[in-house]
Amino acid sequence: MDMEINQNIILIDDDEELGYLLKDFLSHHQINLTIANNGEDGIKMLEENFSSSSKSFALLILDIMLPGISGLEVLKKIRKDSDIPIIMLTASGEDHDRILGLELGADDYLPKPFNSQELVARINAILRRSKNNIDVDRRKFGCIEISMKSRKATYNNTPLRLTGTEFEILSCLTLSQGKTVTKDQLSEEALGRPFIPYDRSIDTHISNLRAKLKNHGAAKELIYSQRGIGYALLED
Amino acid sequence: MKNLFYKIFISFWLTISITVCCAALAGYYYHQRMEQIYTNFEIDEVIIKASVILDTQGITGLKVWLKNTSQRNQYPYRIFIINEESQDILGRELPRRIFDWQAHFDQPHHRRDNIPNRPKRRDQLPPRNLRPTNFIPLLIGPDNQRYRIFSVPTNTSVSGYFNDNIRWFILFFAISLSILISYLITRSYMKPFRHFKEATVAISEGKLKTRISKSISNRNDEMGELGRDIDAMTEKLFRASENHQEMARNISHELRSPLSRMLVALEIATQKTGEKIELDRIKGEINTLNELIEYILKYSKLDASEDELPKLINLNELIQDVVSNINFEYKNNKEHSINIKINANEEVLFEGHEDGLRSAFENVLRNSMKYGPNNSEVIFDLKSKEDAIEITITDAGKGVKESDKDKIFEPFYRHIHGNRNDQPSGSGLGLAIAKRAIEWNRGTIEAITTNQNFIIKINLPKDTKEKS
Numbered sequence: 001m002d003m004e005i006n007q008n009i010i011l012i013d014d015d016e017e018l019g020y021l022l023k024d025f026l027s028h029h030q031i032n033l034t035i036a037n038n039g040e041d042g043i044k045m046l047e048e049n050f051s052s053s054s055k056s057f058a059l060l061i062l063d064i065m066l067p068g069i070s071g072l073e074v075l076k077k078i079r080k081d082s083d084i085p086i087i088m089l090t091a092s093g094e095d096h097d098r099i100l101g102l103e104l105g106a107d108d109y110l111p112k113p114f115n116s117q118e119l120v121a122r123i124n125a126i127l128r129r130s131k132n133n134i135d136v137d138r139r140k141f142g143c144i145e146i147s148m149k150s151r152k153a154t155y156n157n158t159p160l161r162l163t164g165t166e167f168e169i170l171s172c173l174t175l176s177q178g179k180t181v182t183k184d185q186l187s188e189e190a191l192g193r194p195f196i197p198y199d200r201s202i203d204t205h206i207s208n209l210r211a212k213l214k215n216h217g218a219a220k221e222l223i224y225s226q227r228g229i230g231y232a233l234l235e236d
Numbered sequence: 237m238k239n240l241f242y243k244i245f246i247s248f249w250l251t252i253s254i255t256v257c258c259a260a261l262a263g264y265y266y267h268q269r270m271e272q273i274y275t276n277f278e279i280d281e282v283i284i285k286a287s288v289i290l291d292t293q294g295i296t297g298l299k300v301w302l303k304n305t306s307q308r309n310q311y312p313y314r315i316f317i318i319n320e321e322s323q324d325i326l327g328r329e330l331p332r333r334i335f336d337w338q339a340h341f342d343q344p345h346h347r348r349d350n351i352p353n354r355p356k357r358r359d360q361l362p363p364r365n366l367r368p369t370n371f372i373p374l375l376i377g378p379d380n381q382r383y384r385i386f387s388v389p390t391n392t393s394v395s396g397y398f399n400d401n402i403r404w405f406i407l408f409f410a411i412s413l414s415i416l417i418s419y420l421i422t423r424s425y426m427k428p429f430r431h432f433k434e435a436t437v438a439i440s441e442g443k444l445k446t447r448i449s450k451s452i453s454n455r456n457d458e459m460g461e462l463g464r465d466i467d468a469m470t471e472k473l474f475r476a477s478e479n480h481q482e483m484a485r486n487i488s489h490e491l492r493s494p495l496s497r498m499l500v501a502l503e504i505a506t507q508k509t510g511e512k513i514e515l516d517r518i519k520g521e522i523n524t525l526n527e528l529i530e531y532i533l534k535y536s537k538l539d540a541s542e543d544e545l546p547k548l549i550n551l552n553e554l555i556q557d558v559v560s561n562i563n564f565e566y567k568n569n570k571e572h573s574i575n576i577k578i579n580a581n582e583e584v585l586f587e588g589h590e591d592g593l594r595s596a597f598e599n600v601l602r603n604s605m606k607y608g609p610n611n612s613e614v615i616f617d618l619k620s621k622e623d624a625i626e627i628t629i630t631d632a633g634k635g636v637k638e639s640d641k642d643k644i645f646e647p648f649y650r651h652i653h654g655n656r657n658d659q660p661s662g663s664g665l666g667l668a669i670a671k672r673a674i675e676w677n678r679g680t681i682e683a684i685t686t687n688q689n690f691i692i693k694i695n696l697p698k699d700t701k702e703k704s
Binding site: 015017024028065091112113114115196198227228 | 493497522557
């Protein structure tokens, strides 16, 4: 792992004990964890962080079950003005919350109780992907144009507002130039982990992407789904 | 206010009293009519006709005419023409009344007992001073034979007041009208019941947001009362079910929080001590506990999702999806490799709850994968039959005892008798979840053990909505 020293990450979770344990655990992996015990505090800390920019958070870990304003509410508020990578902590079995979370712009999720090693792996995968070595800066397919350096995507020359994961998926599809990309590949590229069965994350991210592209006038079938295999871009 | 009671009471009372009044009226009318016929009996026209015929055509002509008239029922009475031997010229049997008349008018001093052929009657002679003024017309035939004409009102002559067609029409009209009125009254009483039935069926299917329609529950009678009671009951059920779900969610959250902390603490301990075997063992147990919580949550949630409307599901695709997920789970398991084969010749659609069916198929299939011997085959069979969709999952495992084959669908049943497998494993909820999920979809599930195979058979109903 070629991590720089001390990544700053913020955790919003009402379980204080868990926070301290995680802080301890993550410190062994060069991750500096800041803890907020409720949604309001978390949002305040993030806002201060955006404005100060001295010690910026690279990632947010967000528990969906929060007292007061709910995790999904927090997610909505944060996504309004930030594309900070977000990993949700959910109680498994609550598929509804999970899918809603992904639709609201979370990048990945981890069901509680989670394996801490797995958490570290996910954090690293998401942090690493934005620092991928880029051989080609600009990719183009049909009306979609992607700039890897500035991490910006445009459709018909109008910029698209994408989250990190959505951007990764779109750039992956653009790179393949209309060939089918399997869900496994997409999961590796965009989430930094292999595809697991029962996982609807990729599908949800794809449907978010479709919705955003549609807002810019693209057809729904622009991202074509091959059932059970994966997705491909169609030339319009 | 016992409104309905009075309604039923009054309608019964009305029906009975109207019937009684009508019967009395009809009786009275019949009596009047009879009297009218007996008293105002005009026979002139007939007599004149008869005498003309007797004059011109003789006795044979008269016989023909009389026969025709009586056959045609032309008059509201029967006409008898009697010769001197007191015989009807057509040889018909004479009504007793004619004997009486003869006795009175013709032979007033003759003892009536002597009249030949007269049927015996208990009452004896009329008073001597009674002399009715009616006369009996006498016809003299060409051969100087004397004939008397009598007329007797027929039974039909009373109702014959109307002709035959009108009579049938009135009968028909009366029957249909009474059927119609009874139908309307009954329907107006039964209508709320039908509504109640629909509502209770919906409630029993778990649609706890069902409410009795305002037009009934706002009524002031027992129906309205019943409607409001049903609503109150449903509301309570709804709240209980909400609480139950909320409770399950809270329990799972509260149980999972310490599990999460345990796991993190365990990782730290592993890092610090380097100890592996025991700590991994603990980790495994934590995961088992977590799985169990998930199953319980799923089990308690299965019949509670009333908001979810049934959708049209392509079973082929669903099964394909489930199988590929399970294959993925077993991909790296080299010690236990089982091939899953799908037999589905046609596309089968079903209207139901996809989540439920998915977890049913998953749990049954996982069960078969677990207990099927290494290097065997599991066959997933999908068939659309005339009245049901039949799905069978067959593995080559040992199966269970006949007496246990229903128990395996009970929560936390473990085949401790060693029939299915020697060591109990798993959550003990998989098949219970499957059963509950299938029942949620109005289907049935059963286990069959044969010599070589263990089969789970699932039947899903074909008509998607059987009621109304």
